[in-house]
Amino acid sequence: MKFKTLIAGAVAAATLVGAAGVAGADGGPAPSGTGWDGVNDLVVGAGSDTTYRFMQEAELLYNQSQGCETDNSSSSPNLGKCKPIQPTTVQVNGNFDHDRMTGKYPTGSGAGRAELTAGTADYARSSSLGSETTLTYFAFAKDGIAIVTNNGRTPGNITLTQLTGIYNCSITDWSAITGEAPGNTIEPIGMNPSSGTYATFKSKIGTEPNSACAKKVDLDGPGPAAAFFPQENDWKQVENSVNSGPDVVANINNTVWWFSYGEFRAWSYKRRNAVAWTVNGVSPGSATISNDTYPISRLLYHVAKRADADVAAVPGTENVIGATSGKAGAVREFTEWLCKAQGSHGLNDFTGNSQYIELGNRYTLTGFIRLPVAQRTNGICAVTKP
DSSP states (O other): OOOOOOOOSHHHHHHHHHHHOSBOTTSSBOOTTSSOOSOOOEEEEEEOSTTHHHHHHHHHHHHHSOOOOBOOOTTOTTTTSBOSOOTTOOOTTSOTTOOEEEEOOOOOHHHHHHHHHHTSSSEEEESSOOOOTTEEEEEEEEEEEEEEEETTSOOOEEOHHHHHHHHTTSOOBTHHHHOOOSOOBOEEBOOOTTOHHHHHHHHHHTSOSSOTTOBBEESSOSOTTTEEOOOSSOTHHHHTOOOOSTTBOOOGGGEEEEEEHHHHHHOHHHHTTEEEOEETTBOOOHHHHHTTOSSSEEEEEEEEETTTEEEOSSTTOOOEEEOOSHHHHHHHHHHHHHHOOGGGOOBOTTTOSBHHHHHHHHHHHHTOEEOOGGGOSBTTBEEEOO
């Protein structure tokens, strides 16, 4: 593991400075073998709607983490940059450069990964696993896909086979699902195809969910471009849809859709009057998603360019390697911080809690589940390289 610890005493500091070798951008040595360079970078993430709020919280915690002692002289050409390492420098295991992480408004997992690949974002949020061989996927949480209807329809059980039939348009009446009298035509709703939630659901049911029978929503009345497949995880779009046109939701109590379970349970304003069904006889919940007995479970990912953040070859180690300076180096350091195990985190200056505890509180806030121990390969993350 990289050397990241508190610097204590002038002798230790002098030793570190002498060993650092590489000069930081402000002329002072930066810790060697890291992504730090003594400069405060603004680093931008893009992508998933599902993980947007969690990553906002994680970014804020990282921005608040302790780091280098800065040059605060208004007349200095290095104003705001890290000073050369001194005996008073603290917390080299936090956000040493005082980099600022921030996330763009959600555009979908696929769109975020495309921005990362194109260089218009520095890291990506993704709720599905892509196939880009230039990217590294750091799974930091688990989630499920809830199958939802409006509360005007009593929730029951639905199978994956039935969901496939609904979305390939071969099951068209609720009587085939619930045993009720025929006459209530199923209205399956589609989803923004850039969404990772769309991609996960499609892979689970084995058919195109934005099929010929999939319904859209219309929030502003008739018009050639008015109807659209809604963004994921927001039932308000369905409730506010205008009933017009053959491809638009007509009877909200006959609709069926899919939804991030974390978002569903965390945000009542987005959930509104949607209710969740059991799938293959199993209810979504922390336990069933953690142990994968709920049949539509998934991983959530922080994604980086492989050249910026990669992992050591030894499974189970807590080590992120890669870029050593600039925004790329900042991505490397943020990635390692996000995946740190409990004992490796520093304290939050505002609460006195370990940042590990603070991150745990954010998992609870946003409805997600920290990756189970058995699935971790690097700190608390599981790493995939397509």
